[in-house]
Amino acid sequence: MNVNEETRAAVVEAQWLDTRRTWADRLERLGPEVWRLGTLAVLEEAHEDPILRQLYPYTSHCHVHFSSTTRFPYEVAVPFVIPLPDGRFRVMRKDPAGQVGEVDTAGEAVALVVGHVPPRLRLAATGLPMDG
Numbered sequence: 001m002n003v004n005e006e007t008r009a010a011v012v013e014a015q016w017l018d019t020r021r022t023w024a025d026r027l028e029r030l031g032p033e034v035w036r037l038g039t040l041a042v043l044e045e046a047h048e049d050p051i052l053r054q055l056y057p058y059t060s061h062c063h064v065h066f067s068s069t070t071r072f073p074y075e076v077a078v079p080f081v082i083p084l085p086d087g088r089f090r091v092m093r094k095d096p097a098g099q100v101g102e103v104d105t106a107g108e109a110v111a112l113v114v115g116h117v118p119p120r121l122r123l124a125a126t127g128l129p130m131d132g
Contacts, residue, residue, distance in 0.1 A: 012124050038083025041106035056124040081109045
């Protein structure tokens with residue numbers, strides 16, 4: 001791993017730590033709503049996967065996304081996960097007809113995301129999509 005890759009890996013890992021810590025703090029402050037629990041569960045499961053751990057995680061409206069860039073506008077090459085109010089999870093692609101599936105556990109949701117990872121996906125690049 002060269003210095004640039006080490007720097008990118010450090011930025012990505014710091015985001016994983018910060019995002020997971022933020023959601024754990026929200027649970028403590030605001031209470032264990034099902035969707036909050038689901039968001040944290042997806043983040044924890046996804047961090048355990050070596051492929052997804054290379055990507056930059058971010059959340060929006062409790063949805064868990066994975067970017068191949070570290071700055072907005074994010075470049076999203078894999079599906080994202082929506083924790084549902086009933087405790088299940090919906091996995092979606094960006095395109096309009098994008099539902100990949102609905103599953104019962106965060107682990108199953110992460111497996112669906114990993115199953116749709118494009119070939120040659122690499123460590124998230126710092127900067128904007130056109131910088132990468």
